[in-house]
Amino acid sequence: MFQLDGNPIAFSKGDSILQAAHKAGYYIPHLCFHPDFKAHGSCRLCVVDVKGKTVSACTQPAEDKLEVYSDTAELRQSRLRLIQLLFAEGNHYCPSCEVSGNCQLQALAYDLGMTHYHYDPFSPLRQQDGSHSQLFIDQDRCIQCDLCGRASQEQDLKSVYLLAGRGQDTHLAFRSHNGQLGSTNASMDDRAAHICPVGCILPKAGNYPDIAGERLYDKIPIHTQGNHRRDEGGQDEP
Amino acid sequence: MVNPINDWLTAKSDFPSWSTDLAEQTLLRHYHNPFLPERVLQNLVILQQLFGHISLPMQEWLSRKSGVHIADLRALISFYLFLEEAKPCRYHLRFADNIIEQHAGVNELIEQVKEKLCGCDCKIETTSCIGLSDHPVSLLVNGFPVTRLTADNVNDFCQLIRRGAPLQDWPRSWFAVNNLIRHKGPLTAYPYQAGQGIAQAKSLSREQIIDLIGDAGLRGMGGAGFPTAFKWHWCEQQNEPIKYIACNADEGEPGTFKDRYYLSQQTDQMIEGMIIAALAVGAVRGFIYLRGEYLYLYQPIEKGLQRWREQGYLNADFDIELHLGAGAYICGEESAMIESLAGKRGIPTPKPPFPGEKGLFDKPTVVNNVETFVAATYILQQGSKAFKSVGTEKSPGSRLHSVSGDCQQPGLYELPQGTPVRELLALCDAKDTLCVQAGGPSGALYLPHQFDTPLDFENPGRGGSVMVFNRSRSLMDITRNFIQFFRHESCGFCTPCRAGTVAMCNLLERYEHQPTLKEQNKSDMIELAQLMQQTSHCGLGKTAGLPILNFLNLVEHHE
Ligand SMILES: Cc1cc2nc3c(=O)[nH]c(=O)nc-3n(C[C@H](O)[C@H](O)[C@H](O)COP(=O)(O)O)c2cc1C
Ligand code: SF4
Ligand code: SF4
Ligand code: SF4
Numbered sequence: 142m143f144q145l146d147g148n149p150i151a152f153s154k155g156d157s158i159l160q161a162a163h164k165a166g167y168y169i170p171h172l173c174f175h176p177d178f179k180a181h182g183s184c185r186l187c188v189v190d191v192k193g194k195t196v197s198a199c200t201q202p203a204e205d206k207l208e209v210y211s212d213t214a215e216l217r218q219s220r221l222r223l224i225q226l227l228f229a230e231g232n233h234y235c236p237s238c239e240v241s242g243n244c245q246l247q248a249l250a251y252d253l254g255m256t257h258y259h260y261d262p263f264s265p266l267r268q269q270d271g272s273h274s275q276l277f278i279d280q281d282r283c284i285q286c287d288l289c290g291r292a293s294q295e296q297d298l299k300s301v302y303l304l305a306g307r308g309q310d311t312h313l314a315f316r317s318h319n320g321q322l323g324s325t326n327a328s329m330d331d332r333a334a335h336i337c338p339v340g341c342i343l344p345k346a347g348n349y350p351d352i353a354g355e356r357l358y359d360k361i362p363i364h365t366q367g368n369h370r371r372d373e374g375g376q377d378e379p
Numbered sequence: 380m381v382n383p384i385n386d387w388l389t390a391k392s393d394f395p396s397w398s399t400d401l402a403e404q405t406l407l408r409h410y411h412n413p414f415l416p417e418r419v420l421q422n423l424v425i426l427q428q429l430f431g432h433i434s435l436p437m438q439e440w441l442s443r444k445s446g447v448h449i450a451d452l453r454a455l456i457s458f459y460l461f462l463e464e465a466k467p468c469r470y471h472l473r474f475a476d477n478i479i480e481q482h483a484g485v486n487e488l489i490e491q492v493k494e495k496l497c498g499c500d501c502k503i504e505t506t507s508c509i510g511l512s513d514h515p516v517s518l519l520v521n522g523f524p525v526t527r528l529t530a531d532n533v534n535d536f537c538q539l540i541r542r543g544a545p546l547q548d549w550p551r552s553w554f555a556v557n558n559l560i561r562h563k564g565p566l567t568a569y570p571y572q573a574g575q576g577i578a579q580a581k582s583l584s585r586e587q588i589i590d591l592i593g594d595a596g597l598r599g600m601g602g603a604g605f606p607t608a609f610k611w612h613w614c615e616q617q618n619e620p621i622k623y624i625a626c627n628a629d630e631g632e633p634g635t636f637k638d639r640y641y642l643s644q645q646t647d648q649m650i651e652g653m654i655i656a657a658l659a660v661g662a663v664r665g666f667i668y669l670r671g672e673y674l675y676l677y678q679p680i681e682k683g684l685q686r687w688r689e690q691g692y693l694n695a696d697f698d699i700e701l702h703l704g705a706g707a708y709i710c711g712e713e714s715a716m717i718e719s720l721a722g723k724r725g726i727p728t729p730k731p732p733f734p735g736e737k738g739l740f741d742k743p744t745v746v747n748n749v750e751t752f753v754a755a756t757y758i759l760q761q762g763s764k765a766f767k768s769v770g771t772e773k774s775p776g777s778r779l780h781s782v783s784g785d786c787q788q789p790g791l792y793e794l795p796q797g798t799p800v801r802e803l804l805a806l807c808d809a810k811d812t813l814c815v816q817a818g819g820p821s822g823a824l825y826l827p828h829q830f831d832t833p834l835d836f837e838n839p840g841r842g843g844s845v846m847v848f849n850r851s852r853s854l855m856d857i858t859r860n861f862i863q864f865f866r867h868e869s870c871g872f873c874t875p876c877r878a879g880t881v882a883m884c885n886l887l888e889r890y891e892h893q894p895t896l897k898e899q900n901k902s903d904m905i906e907l908a909q910l911m912q913q914t915s916h917c918g919l920g921k922t923a924g925l926p927i928l929n930f931l932n933l934v935e936h937h938e
Contacts, residue, residue, distance in 0.1 A: 180729070
């Protein structure tokens, strides 16, 4: 047992703080974590205070009697700024975006009370990829969480997606000779095609199915229903 | 590793055309088994140096040979600055643009060089500090350092290029690196006897070796000052037959060049220290991670390793492999270095697990700085008492400082731990000092009223470098240079550093140019620096905001 904001949380050996909290039904904001895959630790949204230090809950092993603080004013503010940095570094035009209302980045922005960018937009030039017959890649929205890479490697056993470059030039890449998604064996049926927390990996057909007001995060905020995608169905929690 | 003399290690300006035979021969001369997947990064480094670039056919060939996907090779090339796909020019100039070189006039020199070399087959770029800030202005030409370029000799320099003089025929004086120690101390001047430390270690149990290091109070010289005995003990305790020793010779912190000295003048002490560490923890293999900027030291170090092999100290039980980096400061961070040694992009991995438990190839690994290994050899040879006879109680011993900037005598100074900043400034003959930066951009800024601060592990700025700035310098220029350095060197893994370093540069520019919004920009910068400190994944992001905090602190101090 450890304490998360005063609530007792049970855990099994090897669990991270975030895994244990997730299983116990407590929400710690996150983007790059997914219970089905290895932790990454890159988005830093899941930062929590432990023993006077701030650590990422997805990589920090749970320990008995640990006192973990997540829902503090300071951490909420830090998370808001991290979200604002993610918005500023990409090109996010929510109103016209295919996943608007179903997007985890946007849902967390709402949740954390984001009203403006705060940082000057970097307006990067990023390569798009429409070479695949069924999937489209819009890197303007990529947050470099590597969930697609992990899903492709760990579940699909295909290793289609990877991150390349360095620093602000970090970008999504595809394991094919010419570097295009269309030349890989990626398919619509892959788990990786249905894992992106934002609108970077998109189906070419069937977008904008729901009217505003009926979308995943329109009614139930992300801290209540958790990180989900429309195509896996939201999970209503109390 | 059969023959240390290899074509790819010589300075040249004519690159052979691509030949699979030449490539294969070169790699085979280097490793018995060159096409293991974990060797791809080293292979790319060698191909780059040999052919001047890594073209598509080379990538295809290496991919076929190693079984590593070509997209992964491209991911490596796009991460490491010194790996390039584009066809090489005859001369590739990379000027160091650390603040020391900027103060020495690198920007003006670059303008002149660009003008004089207009139309020549050359490429002119800047790069982070190349470990020669005691020889400003310095640059790399096709990977080899040209030192002390000034307004007086820039004409001659450009003449060489205009004439198309082959790089290997340039007068040696252009490449002169002076490793003179201006102030000697125990580590740099004792009657070293090669192998005696090893003999001593062999007469002791593992535990006794570690106790001796612990009794000396040796702390890591790479910046963190972590107790070395503790690190070795932790690794020794791991129940695992395969363990590794890794020597961190990445020396990327701008303004730092003390390891350059040890790597070129006391190679044997470093190697002996690694062998001692291997005896202490039971390691089977060692690695030296040499920064790409120190390519010119590769051959001397490899020859040193060869000597120890011939003497039987390096053998089937424990041998050391030399690795080259390729222009990525982050690879000095120990977990990124371990990734890089395994042939991957240098992305720091989560801690825990720490390298002592799960390091290179997931095996327990001791990572220490070059100077730490040198000091370990000293302790085994001279005893722990001798080591701690100088220094302070919490920071025993002495260490080498890299001193550069506004002083009459830049260079290397070995001083007892705890020597006050003021004393060092007097020794190097610095006048009218505005401030000093200790430990590089990620270290600490000291103002005149703080010059009594002891340089030791109890105070920030522990990396072994001191950059001196006099009153003619602008703190804004210094700060801008530092935060641009971090933006350039962020590995891009985590949000606060990848995006935060860019946002910080933007905010500083706003601060500089929008006087009406100064207060707002100031509080935004402080908040961002704290955010990065609090939430970043590794030490780079955690310290990348410090120059801003120092700067604003000083501005306040002056107002
Ligand atoms: C961004 C970053 C860069 C670093 N660069 C170096 C380096 O160039 N050389 C070095 O010895 N340590 C460097 N370190 C420290 C290493 O991570 C590690 O602590 C050190 O090599 C351990 O050796 P020591 O205990 O002997 O100091 C760096 C750390 C960080 C966070
Ligand atoms: S990916 Fe999300 S945050 Fe980005 S534009 Fe689309 S809806 Fe907005
Ligand atoms: S494409 Fe989506 S899942 Fe993949 S790294 Fe980018 S944001 Fe993450
Ligand atoms: S703090 Fe910077 S260098 Fe370190 S992991 Fe994050 S992005 Fe990479």
